[in-house]
Amino acid sequence: MDKAALTKYARLIVKVGVNLKPGEGAIVAFNSEALPLVRELSAVLYEEGARDVILRMTDDAVTLAKYNFGHEEIFDYYPDFDVDFIDRAYSANYHRIAISSPNPELLKGVDKERQTRSQKAMLKATERLDHHMDSGRLKWVVAAYPSTEWARQVFPDLTAGAAVDKL
Numbered sequence: 626m627d628k629a630a631l632t633k634y635a636r637l638i639v640k641v642g643v644n645l646k647p648g649e650g651a652i653v654a655f656n657s658e659a660l661p662l663v664r665e666l667s668a669v670l671y672e673e674g675a676r677d678v679i680l681r682m683t684d685d686a687v688t689l690a691k692y693n694f695g696h697e698e699i700f701d702y703y704p705d706f707d708v709d710f711i712d713r714a715y716s717a718n719y720h721r722i723a724i725s726s727p728n729p730e731l732l733k734g735v736d737k738e739r740q741t742r743s744q745k746a747m748l749k750a751t752e753r754l755d756h757h758m759d760s761g762r763l764k765w766v767v768a769a770y771p772s773t774e775w776a777r778q779v780f781p782d783l784t785a786g787a788a789v790d791k792l
Contacts, residue, residue: 626661626771626790634768635665639673642766643720647674650719652711656726657684659770663724679714685731692735692743700742703750715757721765728774 626634639645651670655663660682667678691699715721732740757763776788783791 628665631662631665632669635662635669638666638722638766638768639669642768643722643764645670645673645675645720645764648676648718649674650677650679650714650717651675651722652679652681652714652719653722653724654681655683655724655770656728656772657682658726658772659724662768662770666722666724677719679719685728688731689735692732692739695739700739701746703746705750708750708754711751712754712757715754715763720763723765723767724770725767726770726772726775728772729778730774 643651645651653663653666663680667680670678758765771789771792773785773789776783776792777785780788780791
């Protein structure tokens with residue numbers, strides 16, 4: 626995606642998706658493949674008056690390392706301090722932007738029980754954040770950004786770059 630298209634998309638996410646107002650903050654959750662969009666998004670957020678932009682990046686290799694090499698007890702744990710942080714941020718008028726860049730095959734060979742336990746631990750720990758969504762005060766949006774693996778599945782006959790561009 627060229628810079629002009631990324632900027633236009635970032636503006637759409639900020640102005641329409643999350644409708645950020647001056648003085649509000651943003652928490653941007655994203656996969657490392659979406660970094661080009663997140664850079665443009667951050668610039669637009671600050672241009673529109675964001676008081677702060679907090680980035681929360683995940684990475685496919687790190688995710689796989691957790692599931693492939695993590696000790697058993699970590700799959701039943703989600704850090705309370707992280708939930709406390711998010712709770713305080715939402716209470717301080719920060720809004721959530723999630724950029725989805727899925728790799729459909731990432732967890733294909735990963736133990737399903739580990740995935741389920743990890744998901745249950747996260748859902749249980751973050752239950753107390755639901756009131757932010759239920760109140761209607763938290764503004765949030767999920768936007769897509771094409772990952773290489775996603776593009777290759779959709780357009781298997783194209784090169785990775787051409788497939789991402791086409792997606």
